[in-house]
Amino acid sequence: xxxxxxxxxxxxxxxxxxxxxxxxxxxxxxxxxxxxxxxxxxxxxxxxxxxxxxxxxxxxxxxxxxxxxxxxxxxxxxxxxxxxxxxxxxxxxxxxxxxxxxxxxxxxxxxxxxxxxxxxxxxxxxxxxxxxxxxxxxxxxxxxxxxxxxxxxxxxxx
Numbered sequence: 001x002x003x004x005x006x007x008x009x010x011x012x013x014x015x016x017x018x019x020x021x022x023x024x025x026x027x028x029x030x031x032x033x034x035x036x037x038x039x040x041x042x043x044x045x046x047x048x049x050x051x052x053x054x055x056x057x058x059x060x061x062x063x064x065x066x067x068x069x070x071x072x073x074x075x076x077x078x079x080x081x082x083x084x085x086x087x088x089x090x091x092x093x094x095x096x097x098x099x100x101x102x103x104x105x106x107x108x109x110x111x112x113x114x115x116x117x118x119x120x121x122x123x124x125x126x127x128x129x130x131x132x133x134x135x136x137x138x139x140x141x142x143x144x145x146x147x148x149x150x151x152x153x154x155x156x157x158x
Contacts, residue, residue, distance in 0.1 A: 025039060034088070037088075037092070038092055041089075041092045041093075042092075046093075049093060049095065049098060052089075052093065053093075053098055053101055053102060056086060056089045056102055057102065057105045059082075059085060059086075059089075060082055060086055060102070060105055060106055060109060061109065063078065063081070063082035063085070064082070064109045064110075064113055066078065067079075067113065067115065069114060069115070072120055072123070075115055075123070076120070076122055076123060076126075079110065079123065079126060080126070082106070083106065083126070083130070086102050086103070086106055089102070090102055090103075096137040096138075096140045096141055097137075097141055097145065099133070099134075099137040100134050100137040100138050100141070100149050103130050103133055103134045103137070104134055104149070104152055104153070104156065106130060107127060107130050107131065107134070107156045108155075108156065110127060111127075111156065111158075118158060124158075127158070128158075131153070131156060134149075134153060134156075135153070138150065138153070
């Protein structure tokens with residue numbers, strides 16, 4: 001089965017009744033946890049992006065408190081899990097500014113943790129990749145915001 005294009009879906013949805021749209025959304029939310037989370041964000045959280053960013057930051061902080069300090073392999077797996085969850089929330093928001101804020105928070109937490117990530121190539125590369133993503137997100141923002149974020153980015157250099 002070939003999936004319809006976005007334009008075709010948009011046209012079909014515009015011709016659909018509100019009750020039918022509600023049924024379609026609920027049906028879609030039943031199939032995948034990510035669909036349900038996205039719908040929850042759009043309905044309940046999207047109006048207050050700042051508090052949602054703070055919730056995501058709190059989740060990152062909680063993930064860092066659960067890091068196993070002694071084992072580099074488990075550290076790597078846990079950091080990737082934290083990053084995967086953060087990236088999922090970034091995708092929900094669709095905001096480059098929020099992306100920069102959340103990824104900077106992740107990098108700050110990693111840098112301030114007791115993990116010697118500079119000694120491990122994999123963790124160093126993970127950190128540097130996040131710095132690249134932050135720079136790419138900052139480049140799309142307004143000049144004033146770019147300057148502010150660039151100042152914060154200087155603190156993250158290894």
